[in-house]
Structures are given as structure tokens and as C-alpha cells.
Amino acid sequence: MKASDLTGLAELFPADRFRTDPAAQAAFESDGLLAYTARPRGVVFPETADEVVSAVRWCYEHHVPVVARGSGTGLSGGAMPHRDGIVIALNRLNRILHVDPVERTATVQCGVVNLAVSQAARPHGLYFAPDPSSQSVCTIGGNIAFNSGGAHCLKYGMTAGHTLSMDVVLGDGTVTSIGGSSLEHAGPDTTGFLCGNEGMLGIALQATLRLLPLPEVFHTVLVGYDDIRAAGNAVGAIIAANLLPGAMEIMDAMSIRAAEAAVACGYPKNANSVLIVELEGSAERVAMEKEILAEVIAGTQPSAVEIAANDAERLAIWKGRKSVFSAAGRLSPDFIVQDGVVPRRCLGEALERIESMSRECGVPVANVFHAGDGNLHPLIMYDGKIPGAFDAANDFAHAILRLCIEMGGSITGEHGVGIEKRGVFAEMFDEPTIDLMHRVRAEMDPHEICNRGKMFPDAESPALSTSGLHPLEKAGVIFRE
Template sequence: MSFTYDETIDGELMPVDRGALIAALQALSPELEVLHEAEDLRPFECDGLAAYRSVPLCVVLPSTVEQVRDVLKLAAARGVPVVARGAGTGLSGGAMPLEKGILLVMAKFNRILSLDPIAGTARVQPGVRNLAISQAAAPHGLYYAPDPSSQIACSIGGNVAENAGGVHCLKYGLTVHNILKADVLTIDGEWLAFGGESLDSPGFDLLALLTGSEGMLGIVVEVTVKLLPKPQCAKVLMASFDDVEKAGHAVAGIIGAGIIPGGLEMMDNLAIRAAEDFIHAGYPVDAQAILLCELDGVESDVDEDIARVRALLAQAGCSEVRVADDEAQRLRFWAGRKNAFPAVGRISPDYYCMDGTIPRRQLAHVLRGIAALGEEYGLQVANVFHAGDGNMHPLILFDANRPGELDRAEALGGKILELCVEVGGSITGEHGVGREKINQMCVQFTPDEIAFFHSVKAAFDPSGLLNPGKNIPTLHRCAEFGAMHIHHGQLSFPHLERF
């Protein structure tokens, strides 16, 4: 599927003289890599959400902050949109390029600038892989807590853009809870520092505003992250259930008892079978659901918590509980969960990964709703959850070669997100809005709230050149989507349509 850019600036995109723009970019610096041949651009046409594709006007791969600044200044002067891209592992189309825009790829910013084991911090460039931070910190007994399933490949800049989480975010938080500072360049090339080296900084918390902004406010060129001591002890329980709803109630019981596991993940039978066939993690393939519950800390406390969790699982009706025998088995249990997405890709020609968040008490209800929606649309759904914090990842299985199946998968995904909103949740937990969920923004937020989002965007990027058409819908789009009330045929905030 190709994406037509319809979130316009001043009614339509400014005309771009492609040859002149490429020549101007190449003239900025002999070392600046500029890709413009068709075969060089094609690999950048999408991010992890491959259903949407768009070939950029050109791709620029800077290696210095000065080069980034020069590219941004040139783009601002010529009115050319800029989309930033990291490792391209995002799952919401947030890094999908524009046909009339520059794709700014930050992959060459891949150095760990410093690591301070005493302060428990590391200064890293945005292209540094998530896992590489923990590998560098390991000799000091430290690690970086957020661990998305794509951590072997995803970059810290992308993690900041999407506020990524991972299987251990229940106890240790998302990206926003694990960074101290971010250095950013605006579209005009101005350098801004959000946050600071200390645990708190004066003034507004602009670092939290930046985190999850999907490259719409500025380009991240450096991040200071927090490093944590490795827990003395970590043990994983795997609980099997003959009913998915029982597993949902078990999650509520564990959290309700005041126990905060390092990770609390859930998989249904379809996901279990796919992961076991791929990873051989030792999952019970006949179970309708499993919970993976990791408890960490001092060994005596961990053993006490394991006993309490066992009792809560039995009370919820689990059929079996297994504790990982050793570190190798603990890692295998987690490997199955972290490879659930590619595992599902082995049993279906295509799948559409959703990302929504719900109150934990609504887990069983939402699971029933997803099952009913799957039957209504005639598509299977494999459910994988960060169950402890209510972040769901339903995987909708389909075959794009069958006419209409992609459209049904998209429609089903939208209905699942709307169900999340209906029960008091959100349309995203860690994958961002990007291109994928922009219509559902109209469902979750009011016109006044969307107007406020546009005002924030305009404060940093008044020309609307950074990643336009993503994350924040225009009110015109919402009106067309049918999710917003129009008074007497007029939009409430017509002046915002220029963004």
C-alpha cells in the first residue's frame, strides 16, 4: 500500500526542485552522504510497519552534528519536510518518508560517548543500539532497563521518539523514566538541551514532552541515560491456564496484592504455539494462555514473593506453575516471548501488530471483545501482552495476496484500538501513533485537545516541516473520519488546517 501525503502545509506541499535540492545538500559537505538513485532509496520506503510505503525524495546520512544542523537549515530555507529515521524498527509508520521530503537517517551516530559507573549514567548518540548500552555497562554491574523486543537492533533515538518500553517496563519504567537529558536540534538548527545530569531539573519538564513526540519537535543528537545495578537475583515463573480470562484475572490479583514483578507477560495459545515452534522455549502448547512473571531483587525477598505469587496463581485457577531451573532456562522463557512477533510471522503470510493500553481490570473483558471482533472480521488474532501494565499487542493474521484482507486487518485493528479507548485506555502504549493510528487520535481526543497538540507543535516547528502528517491529525481529517462534531458545517479551528 502506498501512502499519499494529505496532511498539507498551507493547503499543499511546496514545489521542490529535486535536482537543485540534491545539489545543495551535496554542496554542504564532501563527507555528507546523500542518496538519490532509485535503487538506493527503495530500502528506506517504510519502517517496521511495511503495509505503508513511500519512496523519499532523497536520503541523507549525516555523521556530525554540524551536518545535521546544515541539513535542517537548508530544509527550513527551502520549505522541504524532513523525516528522521533511526534503525527503522518502528511499528506505526512514524519513520515512513515523504515523496517530497528529505529522509534524515541517524544511523551513523552510533557511539557511546561516555559511561560513568559512579553516577550510573551514559552519554550516547541516537544511533546506538538499545542492547549495546547494557553490553557496555555490564562490566560495571550495570544495565539499561528498557528492553523492547527489538532491542538487538532498535536505536536509542528511536526509543526516545516512541517512548519505547519492553518486557521489564512494569517495574523499571518506559524510556521517559530512564533518561536524564536529550540534546536536540530544531528545524532552524537551534541547539536545545532538555533535562540535565541531575535527577531533577528546574523549569517545565520538556524532556517528557520530547519523549514520545515522534520526531515532530526536533532531531535528537545525544541522550544521557540512567544505568541501574543488575539485580542480585532474578527468577521467572511460567504459569499455564486453560482459559485466557483466568490469566487476565491472575494479572489483576498479582498487582492488586502489591507485588510489582520485574516483568509480567501474557501470551495466548496461538502465540504460544508459534513461539514454541520457533524458539523451543519449553512452553506448554496445549495451554490457552501462559503468564511469565519475573521477580527480582535480594534472593530472600524473591523467594518470598515467589511463594506469594504461586498462591495467587492457584487462586486464579492456573493449571501448572514452573519456575526456571537456572539462568539459561530463564533466558529461554524470555526468548520465546521476545520472539513472539517473528514467530507469528512464520505461521501467517502477513500480520498486523497493534499496540493499545487498557486498565488492567479490563483485561478479561477486552480479550473477549478482541475474540468477538476477530470472528466478525474473519481473521485470527494472536495476543501478546505486557500484561502487568495493560499494554496489549494483538497480532492480526492475514494474507495480503487475498483481495480485501489487508483492508479487513486495518479495520479490525482500528476497532481494537477504539475498544481500548472505550474501556478507559489509550490507542498506544509504546509504538507511537505515526501514520497507523492517526484516525484513532480523533476518537481518543477532543477538538480542543487536538488544537492544543498543534499549538505545541507550532511552538517548536512553526512551519510544520518535521515529520508532517504523522501523530497529530488535522481537524479536517477527524471530520472526514466521522469522529468529531462539526458546528453548522464549519470546523472549530480552521486556522489549524495549515499544519
């Protein structure tokens, strides 16, 4: 199909909201995973749900691939365009339609930024719990498509657990509403099912989200250790003490070095690894739990323990953690972030084997991870200008994912499969299971226009390799998990 064949689509939008010029194509050629790019034939900027639906229906009728995109902060290439298709940029559907403090819900359009939901709910003493590190930029539609998590999903779960209902346009242009405003539901949980579909079954137009009471107090502790295994053991000890912190994060020496260089976060000097633990809840419960936590940590041979005395110190601790991947740009021109999951008991062994693999293949790696739920985030560093360097890094990344599968885990905890992990998808799921996923996709999106080429290993998806940080990362606006 030639570019002129998009004429019918162009007629549905004003000229300034249907772009086919190189500048627009270039601006949308990748998401947060810059190692893969493809330029779309065009980009549409709908301002209403009806316009989204019109675009999808036109594309369905003309077999044109569609990639829905929020802010493009995804890290698996899930919003990378298809070169034969268009991008539907959803940022202009950014209205918060309703906040209901009685039912503790917010109904929002898909292009609303994650943090804006909490800001709207705050006057009612409520907030939206999922907190991906890009929450100041990423959209609810993207959170739903990739079932986003965040540092606090250890306690509160992922986006699916906080999405009660949605209006969705399926791949054939059918518009339907699923779920309801209640916490409970009669019949299969289709809202939960569509969360994390990676934009391959349809596009969420708006959603009703569950809000929680704001935690009354936080107690944030930064603990230094001489080696990373000790930090991992501390996580086990905290869980064994029946504590359920809001977050538990570990960073290794290289990650600390990067964060320190970038944001001068003031982490304990000479620590080989740090553990961040955050308790949150009512004042009386946190007061009780912090005593238990102090006792547990004292028994884990820490080299340093620092407790945030106020909000500023708490934010400083988190700033170091949240900046670490973009800070890694100071250590390496390019990097790949993986997010495989291993059973918690395997964390220590997984880290040792990753280090061993790193030595063998000569590709350096830094490690940050959501320790409470076994979600690894190895940061694989390379220089994309050196021939073969990307391939070596990519092979290493896939080897880590295979390690996660071998240990009984998952290839992705929160970033999704996207374009990046589809090569190992079939190693996690057997043939009948993948066949069923294909059958479901065929029912929902008969022409496979929605995010064609993603997730499934046998799908075609033209892409080029490139390098460099996302412009927003360079500006320090967004961070990776």
C-alpha cells in the same frame, strides 16, 4: 520541487553519504510497519551532530520534509518517509560519549543501539532499564522519539523515565540543550515532554541516560492456563498480593502455537494461554517474594507451572515470548500489530470482545500482551495479496483501538501513533487538546518539516500498502513487542 532542487543539500555531504538512487530509496521506504511505504527523495548519512543540524537547517530553509530514522524498527510507521522529503539516517552517530558510574549516567549519541548502553555500563554493575524487544538493533534516538517501553517497563517505566537530558535540533534548526545530569530538575520537565514526540518537534542529537544497578537475581516463572481469562485473573491476584514483578506477559493459544513452531520454546503442552512472571532484585527480597508468588499462583488453577532453574531456561522462556510476532509469519503472510491499552480490570472483557469482533469480520487474531499494564498486542492476520484483505484487517485494528478508547484507555502504549493510528487520534483527544498540540508544533517546527504527515488526523501523508515481514525480522534479528 524537483529532485535537482536537493543539490544544495548534496553539497553538504560526500557523495557516498547523500544517496538518491533507487536502492537507497527502497531500503528506507518503511520502518517496521511494512503495510505503509513511501520512497524518500534522498537519504543522508550524517556522522556528526553538526551534519544533522546542517541537514535540518537546509531542509527548513527549503521547506523539505525530514524523517529522522534510527534502525527503522518502529511499528507505527513513525519513520516512514515522506515522498517529497529526505530521510536522515542516524546510525552513524553511534558513540557512547561517557559512562559515569558515580552519577549512574551514560551520555550517548542518538544512533547508539539500546543494548550497547547496557553493555557499556555492565562493568560498573549498571544497566539501562528500557528493553524494547528490538533492543539489539533499535537506537536510543528512536527510543526517545517514541518513548519506548519493553517487557520490563511495568516496574521501571518507559524511556522518558530514564532520560535526564538531551541536545536537540528543533524543526527550524535551532540547537538547544535541555535537562541536566541530575535526577531532579528546576522548572518544567522539557526532557520528559520531548520524549515520545514522534520526531515531530525536533531530533535528539545526544542524551544523558539514567543507569540502574543490575538486578542481582531473577526468578522467572512460566504458568499454563486452560483459558486466557484465568491467566488475566492471575495477574490481578499477583498485583493484589502487592508484588511488583519486573514483567508479566500473557500469550494466547495461537501465539503459543506460533512461537512453538518457530523456536520450539517448550511451553506447556495443551495450555490455552501462558503467563510469564519475572521477579528481580536483591537475593533476599526475591527469595521472600518468590514464596508469595508461588502461593498466589497455586490459587489460580494453573494447568502447569515451570520455574527457570538457570539463565539458559530463563532465556528460553523469553525467547518464546519475544519471537512470537515474527513467528506469526508461519501462520499468516501478513499481519498488523496493535498496541492499545485498557484499564487492567477490562482485560478479560477486551479480549472477549476482540475475539467476537474477529469472528464477525472473519479476520483471525492472536493475542500477546503486557498484562501488568493492560497493554494489548493483538496480532491481526491477513493476506495482503487478497484484494480488500488489508483494508478489512485495518478496519478491525481501528475497531480495537476504539474499544480501548471506550474503556478509558489509550490507542498506544509504546509504539506511538505514527501513520498507523492517526485515523483514531481525534477520537482519543478533543479539539482544544489537538489544537494545542498543533500550536506547540508550530512553535517548534514552523514549516512542519519534521515527520510531516504523522500523528495528526488531518495531515497529508502519501503512502502505499504492501506486505511481508521486515527483512531483519525474517532473519530473526529483531522481534516485536
